[in-house]
Amino acid sequence: MRRVVARRGAARRRAGAAVKAAAAAVAVVAVAGCTNAPPPPLVTTEIARTETSRVVDPGEVVVGVGSVDGGLNPHKLSDQSTLTTSLAQVLLPSVFRTGPDGVRRLDRTVMVSAEVTTAEPYVVTYRVRQEAAWSDSAPIAAEDFVYLWEQLRESPGSVDGAGYRLIENISAREGGKVVEVTFAQPYPGWRSLFSDLLPAHLLKDSPGGWGGALADGYPASGGPYSLRQLDRDRGEVVLERNDRYWTEPVALDRIVLRRTDAAGLVGALRTGHTQLGLLPVDAEGEALVDGLGAEVVTTPVPGSTVATVLLRPVSEAMRQSAVRRAVVAVLDRAELVEVGTGGGPAGQLLADALITPPSAPGYRATRPSDVPVKPDPALARQLLTSAGYTEESGMWERAGTPLNLTIAAGREDYTDLAAEVQRQLSVAGIQSRVLTPADPYDPDQETVDLLVGPLPAGGDLAVALAGRFGCAGEAEAGATPTPTTSSTPPGDTPEPVAANPLGYCDKGVDESVKAALTGATPAAEVLASVEPRLWQAALVYPLYQESSQLVVHRSVTGVAAGPPLAGPFALADEWKRQS
Template identity: 30%
Template sequence: MEEPAPSPETATSSVTPTTTPSRAEAVINVGVDPLPGGFNPHMQSDDSTLTRSLASLVLPSAFRNDAMDEDLLVSAGPVEPTPMAGETLPQTIRYVISPEAQWSDGTPITGADFHYLWQGMTGTPGVIGSAPYREIAAIRTSPDGRTVDVDFVTVVADWQQLFRHLLPSHLLQSDAGDFSSALIDDLPASGGRYMISNIDRSRGVVAVNRNDRFWGKAPAQTDRVTFREIRSVTQGVEQLHTGQISFLDVTPAETSFEAYSLMLDTQVRLLDQPRELTLTMSTSSSLLEEHAVRAELHSLLDVPLIARLAAGRSADLNVPPHTRARSVEQGPPELLPGLTGEEGRPLRLGVDSADDTAIAAARTIVDLLSRFGVAAEVTTTDLADLTGNLLPAGEVDVVIAWERSAGDPVELADQWLCPPTPESPRAGNLSGYCTGETDVMARSLLNGDVEASEGRAFFAGENAREHVLVPLLGERRVLVLGEGIVGPDPDLDNWTAGISTVASWRKQ
C-alpha cells in the first residue's frame, strides 16, 4: 500500500472548499509510528511504512507502478548490447534522463546516481532487492550524464523494478561505502515533490516542505506535511479530536479499531501490508545445518502465541498460515536438547536491537524452547552486524526480522538466490540456503522463463521440506481519516495507498 507514487490526478471530495488556504495554513499533520532507525528505503533495517512513504515523496524513481516516470525519464528500454571484452552481453537497457531533472540543491540527476545505487545494492549487507542488481555487468554514462546504459550478464525480465528511489550520489561517498549509514538522520536532497526540512527525533517529528525545484507536471498540492509519532490510542484519539492531526497510519493496539471507530466524522480501515516478521534458520549454523534439526525446531514454534506476545495484542492480529506446534504431552524432542545441552551450546537467536517486536518474539521463543529442554539465548545487535558478520560466520543460528512477502519474481529470486559464497555477507537470502535446483529456479524467475505462480509453488514446497523460513506475524495497520483533508477519494476504502499519496492531498 505504501509503494505507489503520489497520484498526479486532482484530488476529489464530496465537499468543495470555498476558499483556498494561505501558504501558512496549508499544512497537513499526520500521525505515524515511532520514527525508524534510518531513512534508507533500500535497507532492511530501515524498512517501515514511513520510510517507504518518505522515499516515494522525496526520491526520484525510474519507474513507478511499473510505468516509466515521465518526470524523470525521456525514455527507457532495451537497446542493442555493446560487445564487452570480445563478448556480447544478452541485455542492455538505456535510460535517457530528462534535461530538467535535478536535485533540490540544483545538481542535475545523472548516471552517477544510478551507479551509486548499483554499488550500494551489491556491496552492502542487509539490503532489500539486491538480486537483479547483482546481474549488472557495467553502467556506462554519456559525457553529459543524461544517457545511462546498463549492461546485464543475464536477462532480467522485470528490469523496470530497478533504480527506484535513487539517492543523491554527489552528497555521498562515490564508492557507496556509506550506503548503510548515510541516511540515518536525513535524506539530504530531494528529487521529488517534497524535501525533508526537519527530523527531530527527540520530539518524534519529521517535516517535509514542497520542493520548489521540482520540475514535474504535478507539484505537491500542500506546502508542508508534518509526521508526528503517536505512541498510544489515547494520544491518537485526543489529537484527532483537537485537530492536531488529520490522518493516522499506525500499528494497531488492542483497542485501536474500536476507539477510532467510536469517533464522529472519522473513517477507519485495517490494512495488511506485504511484510512479515520472519524467523530464518541459517544453514551456516553448526546447529541447524541438518534438515532434521531445522524441522524439529520448527515443530516447537507456537506461531499464534508468538504472534500475540510479539505484537502485544490479540485483536486485529494477522497470524500467517502455520503448522500446529508440538505439545509437551507429545514428549521431548530428540535432537535439539542434546545439541544445546551441557556438551553443546545454546541456540542463538539474532535480532535487531532497535526492533522491539522482534525482540519480544525472540524472548518468547527462548521461553517456549526451555519447556522442551532446549537452551537458547537472544543476541541483540544491529542488522548490519547480523547480516554482514554473525550470520555468515555461523555465530548466530536464527535471525528474526521483517521481510517483504508479496512473492513477485524479483522478490522470490532475492530471497532464494544462492549467495556468492557461504561466507558472503547476506542480503535477501539470509539463511544462506543453496542448492542447484533453487538457484536455477531463482535465476529463471529473474530472466522471465518461469511465471511467479510457478516460482511461489516451487519455493513453498522447498521451504515445507527444508524448514528455512517461518513467518511469525503479518504487518497489519490501522488507517484513520479525520476531518480537513481532501484525499484521493472521499471513501477511505477506495484509497489505493496511504501516506505515500500525501502529495495529492490538500486542506479542506
C-alpha cells in the same frame, strides 16, 4: 475651617458605617452557623482553559505515526519500516512506480522513457528528464544509477539485490541523462530496478559508507517534499515543499509526522492538532479509533513487510535441518501473532506462503500440513534426538553442551516478539538469549541463530525468491565469486554464502531461481516447484503481514490507502486541507 470640620465629620460617618457593616456581616455568619440555611452563593470567575485555541493552517497536515526510530534507507533490510517506506515515496525519485492495480508504470515526472533497446547483448536504455534534479540543484543522472548498482550488487543485507547482480555494465551519454544498462543475461524483471534512487554525489564519499547512508536523514530530495527536520527525541519529522521540484508543486506547505499511540492520536484528532494517523494498532487501539465515528474515515493498510522468524543455517547450532524443524515444532504461532499485533487488524493477515504476502491478489497458502503452527513436543523430541541431542533435567544438550541459541531482534519494536520466542524455547528445554545487533540481517553474522524481524513483501516474484534463497556466485555478473556446493537433501545444509540474510545456498534451488530471474522458466512455476522443498528445510517461518490503520479526519481530502504495498504517502501530492 468649616470645610476641614465638614470633611472630618464625613470621614467619621463613613468609618462608623464600615464598622456597622462589619458587625452585621459577623452576625450573619454567626446566625448561618446555627441554622440549616445555605451560605450565600459564591461569585466565581471563569478559569482560563489550559488548551490554547489553534488557528487552522490550510498549508499543514499533521500525521500521527507509531515510530520515527531506525534508519531510513529503503534498500536495507534492517531499515524496513512504515516510516522508511513513507518517506521514500515523497523524497526519492523512481524510474517505475506501482499503480493502483499493482502494475509498475513509468514515472513520467522523472523519466522520458525506459525500454529494452537491444536483445543481444540485453540492453535497457533509460532517458531521464532534463529538468529532473536533486534539491541542491545537482542533476538526477547516470551517477545515481551507478551508485545504486554498485551498492546493491555487493552489500550484504540489501533488499532485492539479485537483479542488480545481473548487470554487466552501465554507460551514459548526453550529460548522464541517457543511461544504458547492459545485462549479462536477459532479465524480464528489469522494471523492478532503480526505484528510490539516492543522491550519489552526496553519499558516495559520506562517512560510514553504505552502512550509514540515510541513518539520520536525507541529504537531498528528488521528490515533491524535502526533509526539513528529524528530531527523534521529540518524535517529530518535518517535511516541507521542495521549491526546486521541477513539475507541478504540491498544495501543502509541509507535512509533520509526529510520534504517538492510538490514545494520543484519538485525542489529537478531536482537538484538531492532528489530521491523519498511520500506525499499527492493537485491539484496544482499534476500539478507540472506532469511537471517533463519522469524524474520520478508517482504512487498513497492509504493509510492505511480513513478520518472520528466520532460522539461519549459517550458524553452527542451526546447520542441521532437524534442529531447525524442531525449533519450529516448539513454537506457538498464535501466541507469537498475539504478542506481535496485540490482537489488532494485522493478526488477520496470517502468512502461510514463503514469498507471496496475504494481501497480494491471488494469494494462496502453501504451508504443508506437516509444518506445525502449534507446539508439537513429540515431534520436537524426535527431531532433536535424531540430531544427537539428549534431554537432561528438562534441558536439551549434546556431548555435555546445552543447546543454546542466540535470537536477534530485526528491529527495536520486535524485541517483545523475540522475547516471546525465547520464552517458548525455554518451555521446550532450549536455552537462548536475545540480542539487538547493529545489522542483524548481515549473513556473515554466524553468531545469530534465529532472527525475528520483518522481510520485504511483494514485488517481483523472481527477485523476491532470489533475495531470500538464491546464491551469489560466478554465474551472476558483478558478484564476488563465492563457493557453492552441490544440491543436498534438507537433512544437511550446503555451504552457506552471503547472498541472502539466511546465509543459505542450495545449488539445485539456485539453478531454478536463476531460471526464473532470466525468464527461462516462469517465476510462478519455479516457485511452485521449490517452495515445498524450502518449507521442509525450515529456513523461514512467516507469521503475519504487518499492517497499519489509516485514519483520516474529514478536514483533509485526497488521502487514500495508496497502491499495494506503497502506502498513502504515494499520493501525498494530492493531499489538501480545508480552511
